Amino acid sequence: MEPKLENDNAVALIDRSLAFWEIVSVMTSCLIAEWVVFSIGRANPWALAVPVGLAFGFMFMSHRLRAESAREIGLRFDNFIAAARLLILPMCAAAVVLVIIGYATGSLSFRRWTGSQSILGLPALGVLWALMQQYALQAFINRRAQVVWGPGLRSVLFVASMFAVLHLPNPLLTGVTFAGGLLWAAVYQRAPNILALALSHSLMTWVLISTVPEASLNNLRVGFKYFG
Amino acid sequence: MDINGLKLFRILVAKSIIEVFFVGALAVGFVLSTFPPYFHGWGEATPQGIEGWVVNYWAPWDRVEVQLFIDGHFTATGMANLSRPDVVAAGWAKDQWHGYAFVLPKLPPGNHEARVYAIHESANGNRQSLQLVGNPIRFAVDQNGKLTIWTIHLLVRTN
Numbered sequence: 334m335e336p337k338l339e340n341d342n343a344v345a346l347i348d349r350s351l352a353f354w355e356i357v358s359v360m361t362s363c364l365i366a367e368w369v370v371f372s373i374g375r376a377n378p379w380a381l382a383v384p385v386g387l388a389f390g391f392m393f394m395s396h397r398l399r400a401e402s403a404r405e406i407g408l409r410f411d412n413f414i415a416a417a418r419l420l421i422l423p424m425c426a427a428a429v430v431l432v433i434i435g436y437a438t439g440s441l442s443f444r445r446w447t448g449s450q451s452i453l454g455l456p457a458l459g460v461l462w463a464l465m466q467q468y469a470l471q472a473f474i475n476r477r478a479q480v481v482w483g484p485g486l487r488s489v490l491f492v493a494s495m496f497a498v499l500h501l502p503n504p505l506l507t508g509v510t511f512a513g514g515l516l517w518a519a520v521y522q523r524a525p526n527i528l529a530l531a532l533s534h535s536l537m538t539w540v541l542i543s544t545v546p547e548a549s550l551n552n553l554r555v556g557f558k559y560f561g
Numbered sequence: 562m563d564i565n566g567l568k569l570f571r572i573l574v575a576k577s578i579i580e581v582f583f584v585g586a587l588a589v590g591f592v593l594s595t596f597p598p599y600f601h602g603w604g605e606a607t608p609q610g611i612e613g614w615v616v617n618y619w620a621p622w623d624r625v626e627v628q629l630f631i632d633g634h635f636t637a638t639g640m641a642n643l644s645r646p647d648v649v650a651a652g653w654a655k656d657q658w659h660g661y662a663f664v665l666p667k668l669p670p671g672n673h674e675a676r677v678y679a680i681h682e683s684a685n686g687n688r689q690s691l692q693l694v695g696n697p698i699r700f701a702v703d704q705n706g707k708l709t710i711w712t713i714h715l716l717v718r719t720n
Contacts, residue, residue: 373587398566
């Protein structure tokens with residue numbers, strides 16, 4: 334029995350190492366898009382398609398090789414209500430805090446999103462954009478983090494940290510995405526439903542841009558774009 | 562490692578290699594478009610000021626915009642479009658209209674250094690870069706505010 338146990342341990346270690354490398358690889362693509370393409374490659378409009386295409390292509394291939402179904406990764410409807418129930422209370426609490434901040438700073442305006450200052454000015458695109466982010470963050474990074482550390486606090490903290498890192502150097506967005514990342518990663522581990530998370534993500538983004546002073550958000554810019 | 566693990570490993574390696582080449586290509590493209598190696602020229606101190614010429618070999622009929630910095634501070638900007646038949650005669654340019662001349666502002670007595678830069682626009686005009694034309698030009702100004710040292714550049718092609 335002992336040699337088999339050793340073999341099992343080795344397989345598990347290799348699997349964890351591969352999963353960690355997968356996370357690093359997708360994060361690298363995102364950081365290349367945010368920092369390299371927007372700084373030295375923005376003259377070529379197709380340059381952004383390379384890291385984005387590589388990241389999504391890789392994630393799809395990884396799902397196939399690990400035999401993960403769409404249902405397993407959270408593209409499903411049966412647990413939508415369960416996920417929504419877990420989300421609603423923390424979302425309401427966060428929204429109340431943000432509305433109080435908006436009221437106190439005089440920047441409360443729930444129609445600001447119509448100003449089309451960013452892609453989030455259009456609700457449909459806002460949900461689509463949130464869906465893409467939540468897919469990468471939860472259906473991929475969260476699942477691989479669970480392979481490395483198992484479900485629980487460590488993997489949830491890791492996912493939230495990765496989400497925050499992708500919003501550097503915007504200080505406000507880095508903070509709020511870490512907080513949001515904690516909630517969404519924890520909810521995903523209990524009720525994996527990407528659609529519920531995407532709706533929550535776009536809704537909270539709308540509340541954030543409607544309440545927080547515009548200057549502190551810097552048009553939701555992240556990466557190299559933050560500087561100009 | 563099972564067969565799918567091995568495939569995943571290979572895909573990760575391939576993706577990493579593609580990204581390295583992609584970032585490398587972007588970096589090379591950025592350097593070539595921002596600091597293109599086709600500006601050539603020369604400058605010298607004369608009793609009148611700083612004079613010289615600059616040619617853009619990529620567009621030899623274009624006039625190049627130049628900026629003068631003295632002791633590291635921006636001093637003046639101008640277009641290199643003055644007549645320099647000696648530059649054509651030496652084989653450096655296809656036409657004579659590549660000269661520039663800057664009259665120096667009042668400078669304190671002592672040693673100074675002038676640098677002339679060619680301005681280059683890239684990224685659809687969103688980015689401007691400065692490239693040093695020739696070597697830094699060292700000169701001195703006397704108590705009366707006149708240039709006391711200047712060098713005479715011989716137009717001898719060396720390459």
